[in-house]
Amino acid sequence: MSLTVRIPAPLRARAGGARIVQLEATSLAELRRALAEGYPDLGAAVLDGQAFASAISVFVDGEDVRFLPEDADLRNAHLVELLPAMSGG
């Protein structure tokens, strides 16, 4: 399944300046692997071992991945948003 991945401005230099990249993944593990292999610089910033780094928030079709099971099925998913982990207001 092709996922559209939105890259936040502070990370775009790590993705060749792209605002959006397309990745093939049907699970969170595959998504992380695709990031690490397709965009190693980007992967180094957003991954911490086998997990997403705590400084990044990751949403799949609007759902925070922290609330998704590790084996969540992404075959029908479309949009992945990467955002610096910031909140409060």
Add this chain to the structure above:
Amino acid sequence: MTTMAIADQVQGLRCRSCGVLQPRDERYVCERCLGAVEPEYDLPSLRASDLRSRIEQGPRTIWRYAPLLPCAEPAQGLQVGWTPLVPAPHLGKAIGVDDLWLKDDSRNPSLSFKDRPVALATARALELGLDTIACASTGNLAGAVAAAAARAGLRAYVFVPETTEASKIAAAAWYGATVVRVRGNYDRVNRLCGSLADDLGWGFVNFTLRPYYAEGSKTLLFEIAEQLGWRLPDHVIVPVGSGALLTRTATALAQLIGTGLVPDAPCRISAAQPAGCAPVTDAVQDGWRAVAAVRSPETIARSLAIGAPADGDASVSVVRRSGGAAASVSDEEIVDACALLALTEGVLVEPAGGVVVATARSLARRDVFGRGERVVLYLTGNGHKGFPLEPELRETIDADPDAFGSAYPEAAR
């Protein structure tokens, strides 16, 4: 709009995660690890006696602390800060705290402490030449951004959950802000703003201006220390939404001691959250574990309904290092505490203030406070903005003394 010279005491932005010092440019997160970046000051160059004199001769606003802030005061801004610090003996007696004080920060221009961080964010927006400021808000920040924008001649867009109190939405709209109501809770609003922030070229105060915005929260403890005669309280109790106020209280503490403005003494920092959204206080009480986000916050204290707090883990760390404690309190305890505060001290706060009072009561029951310990409660939002519950009132009467006498028999005593 013009500003004074850029604050020259800031040496750069230091990443809280990886420690790298970076230029003070338009970045708002660490370029290396995406960690939070914070202004770093040349503290050794600030001699205590000179600094104290400079502060005491300054305006009765947050800008008296300009040497410890990352932006210079704009030419035209609201009168933010220097809010009352008052003893609260009646409340103290009622909840079992010997020496209790209230930092009544509900008395800022838009009636919440958010005017402080927004003053810094607005100053930074003006430095950068931006024409629009914006925010994701649970309500109070929306009002603060709207008011500051009006004063500074900027455009404002404020994004709020659809469930935000009508009175808070109305206030932001009357200040001239465009109020964008969004389906879902605060965390959804936050995600939307995070997605928009990079590409609109606006100053999102709690995203793209966050390193400056968060610094405004230091000024509460600066003021408390000065109002106590340049002494630290023994204990402060801080409401936690994102955790920015609590973590910057720790920064302020370090800067007060580091510059010699106050004698080096312990000041414990404790966290207060509503039970319906308690990711930080639960983490503290579960043995200092990592913060787990709350998916669906449910609390009367809507201004603290942030399920995924940006400074959550950092808050847990601050509480632990300072020797503080934490409690979470039910909606019923929150309402009771608001009523008790109003009844005993004449201060009407929004539910977030009730969270702090109820937490103090809970900690007192746990014997967290030592005998004679000076405890300061942070009251961050005003009850006059619209309390979410109606008080119990008796039937309306005719304008007739007998009607009054029969409806209120207890009045004659």
